[in-house]
Amino acid sequence: MRLLIRVENVTRWNLKKQISMLNANKMKLVIFVTIIFIMFCIFSYLFPFLQSRGMNSLVFTKAVHAGSDEDSVMERKNMVKSQIEARGVRDKKVLEAMGSVPRQLFVPEEFRRFSYHDNPFPIGLGQTISQPYIVALMTEMLEVDSDDIVLEVGTGSGYQAAVLSTIVRKVYTIEIIEELGVQAAERLKNLGYENVEVKIGDGSLGWPDKSPFDAIIVTAAAGKIPEPLIKQLKHGGKVVIPVDNFYLGQDLLIVEKDAEGKLDIKKTIPVRFVPLVEGRDDKQ
Numbered sequence: 001m002r003l004l005i006r007v008e009n010v011t012r013w014n015l016k017k018q019i020s021m022l023n024a025n026k027m028k029l030v031i032f033v034t035i036i037f038i039m040f041c042i043f044s045y046l047f048p049f050l051q052s053r054g055m056n057s058l059v060f061t062k063a064v065h066a067g068s069d070e071d072s073v074m075e076r077k078n079m080v081k082s083q084i085e086a087r088g089v090r091d092k093k094v095l096e097a098m099g100s101v102p103r104q105l106f107v108p109e110e111f112r113r114f115s116y117h118d119n120p121f122p123i124g125l126g127q128t129i130s131q132p133y134i135v136a137l138m139t140e141m142l143e144v145d146s147d148d149i150v151l152e153v154g155t156g157s158g159y160q161a162a163v164l165s166t167i168v169r170k171v172y173t174i175e176i177i178e179e180l181g182v183q184a185a186e187r188l189k190n191l192g193y194e195n196v197e198v199k200i201g202d203g204s205l206g207w208p209d210k211s212p213f214d215a216i217i218v219t220a221a222a223g224k225i226p227e228p229l230i231k232q233l234k235h236g237g238k239v240v241i242p243v244d245n246f247y248l249g250q251d252l253l254i255v256e257k258d259a260e261g262k263l264d265i266k267k268t269i270p271v272r273f274v275p276l277v278e279g280r281d282d283k284q
Contacts, residue, residue, distance in 0.1 A: 150172070225265075
């Protein structure tokens with residue numbers, strides 16, 4: 001009898017030990033998955049900055065010399081042919097615009113010799129200039145013409161606005177970070193892009209006084225499509241905007257407003273943009 005009790009006690013002890021080990025293993029698995037999830041979130045957010053800052057350590061067979069106009073023109077032609085047209089952008093207006101705007105004058109000094117490589121670069125204050133292919137693709141998606149009036153949300157360095165200005169009649173662009181907006185306005189003016197008007201303010205609210213717009217382009221990722229932008233879009237117009245998805249990524253959307261005001265939303269490609277900053281007062 002004592003032997004049976006001892007065996008039973010040992011069995012219970014072994015069972016408790018196994019349960020304890022199982023719970024410990026489960027806890028380790030939960031902790032491991034949580035760490036991986038956090039690391040993925042951090043990497044996804046910082047990827048554009050890490051990618052662009054890593055450019056200094058790479059060796060390129062060709063580099064842009066910021067002081068040479070001739071080299072810049074050649075690099076722009078190569079960029080359009082190998083990075084943009086080769087990847088499916090066909091609109092001649094867009095290709096000509098990308099080939100005419102001197103990107104090296106819109107990037108910080110330390111990145112100028114890499115201006116025409118297909119990479120984003122940090123421009124300060126947590127913002128970036130998009131890679132040339134994405135700029136060209138989003139411009140093509142707008143399907144704009146010479147008589148159109150376009151709103152851009154997120155001026156940044158002014159590069160996207162400059163590209164659009166060579167195609168359309170007027171570009172209104174909004175930058176929420178005052179320092180960047182002032183710099184972009186001065187840069188665009190000095191380079192002769194006279195059909196671009198810059199405002200400091202919350203781009204998610206649009207620019208009611210200048211609406212309606214034939215097209216709207218948003219160069220930062222929104223949590224959802226801002227309703228004011230839809231209201232300020234003409235019937236038949238398009239909004240091209242990156243929007244957060246459920247998988248901690250972003251999708252580039254084309255939102256088309258038909259003659260009756262109904263929306264047709266198309267998901268295109270996964271992208272990675274800095275977040276759209278909202279909630280600041282407008283300044284002229």
